Amino acid sequence: MSDILEVKGLSFRYPDSTRRAVADFDLSVPQGEIVVLAGPSGCGKSTLLRAVNGLVPHMYSGEYGGEVKVGGVAVKDSSMRDLAQRVGFLFQNPENQIFMFTVERDVAFGLENLGVPREEMRTRVDEAMRLLDISDLAQRAPHELSDGQKQRVALAGVLAMRPQLVILDEPTSLLDPKTAAELVALVARLRRELGTTFVVVEHRLDLLVKVADRLVVMNEGRKVMEGTPRDVLFRDEAESYGVAVPAITQVQKMLAKDRLVPTSGLMTPAELAAAVGGGSR
Numbered sequence: 001m002s003d004i005l006e007v008k009g010l011s012f013r014y015p016d017s018t019r020r021a022v023a024d025f026d027l028s029v030p031q032g033e034i035v036v037l038a039g040p041s042g043c044g045k046s047t048l049l050r051a052v053n054g055l056v057p058h059m060y061s062g063e064y065g066g067e068v069k070v071g072g073v074a075v076k077d078s079s080m081r082d083l084a085q086r087v088g089f090l091f092q093n094p095e096n097q098i099f100m101f102t103v104e105r106d107v108a109f110g111l112e113n114l115g116v117p118r119e120e121m122r123t124r125v126d127e128a129m130r131l132l133d134i135s136d137l138a139q140r141a142p143h144e145l146s147d148g149q150k151q152r153v154a155l156a157g158v159l160a161m162r163p164q165l166v167i168l169d170e171p172t173s174l175l176d177p178k179t180a181a182e183l184v185a186l187v188a189r190l191r192r193e194l195g196t197t198f199v200v201v202e203h204r205l206d207l208l209v210k211v212a213d214r215l216v217v218m219n220e221g222r223k224v225m226e227g228t229p230r231d232v233l234f235r236d237e238a239e240s241y242g243v244a245v246p247a248i249t250q251v252q253k254m255l256a257k258d259r260l261v262p263t264s265g266l267m268t269p270a271e272l273a274a275a276v277g278g279g280s281r
């Protein structure tokens with residue numbers, strides 16, 4: 001299947017900076033993949049996402065080189081309006097993405113801007129609210145909700161647009177562990193049921209590696225590692241790039257070195273316990 005996202009030799013330098021925020025970056029993502037992007041603060045993750053949704057170069061000017069294509073069309077040559085329909089994105093802070101006085105109106109915001117007919121809008125908004133389990137919040141004021149609920153409202157607004165590609169910038173940073181796990185499960189479900197492609201910047205790898213097809217590590221604007229989560233997390237350099245290797249994976253890695261457990265596949269705590277002869281329950 002063709003790639004929904006193609007990044008070729010992308011470089012971007014903000015005007016007041018001496019250094020490129022993204023440098024000679026390549027990435028191809030086929031439809032339906034979940035890709036996780038990790039790397040230290042300031043390495044260029046958010047800038048890369050901006051180059052995918054068009055904020056770079058349409059809203060942030062700077063020195064731009066290389067190419068980003070979504071669905072075969074260059075982002076540089078697409079209008080923000082067109083991109084808004086094809087790339088859904090969730091900011092790090094949902095406050096930046098909540099505009100209206102009721103949840104329902106907020107979820108409909110993007111569709112209203114596009115002039116989608118009322119009936120169609122109703123259907124899509126109801127569907128998105130159902131999917132995120134926020135139908136009972138429809139008439140509430142978004143600013144009175146919890147962070148986790150706000151995150152769901154913002155994501156419902158994204159999904160109502162039915163984008164082929166969704167990019168999420170640290171979506172679990174404001175969530176408690178349970179809500180974060182639910183969000184990750186939702187990402188997996190949307191990929192399974194709708195074939196949606198996800199590129200997710202995330203530090204909480206313990207949750208995401210279970211559903212991700214690929215882990216990409218950035219450092220100083222460049223791609224420094226890429227592979228299945230297992231491949232990347234098992235390599236010693238991952239930690240040197242500040243990747244938070246989940247504790248359970250560190251243990252698996254140590255045991256695998258002594259050939260006490262297999263090196264294939266990322267194990268859950270229960271699997272690891274079973275492999276070393278424990279976890280009898």
Ligand SMILES: Nc1ncnc2c1ncn2[C@@H]1O[C@H](COP(=O)(O)OP(=O)(O)OP(=O)(O)O)[C@@H](O)[C@H]1O
Nearest residue numbers: 014015016017021040041042043044045046047048
């Ligand atoms: N609007 C901007 N103007 C100028 N420089 C910027 C701007 N936004 C980011 N930068 C710089 O570009 C580089 C990459 O920043 P970016 O926000 O993409 O990193 P990041 O990997 O998302 O970091 P974090 O994990 O902290 O969110 C940094 O050096 C940052 O200071």
Ligand SMILES: [Mg+2]
Nearest residue numbers: 045046047169
């Ligand atoms: Mg960032």
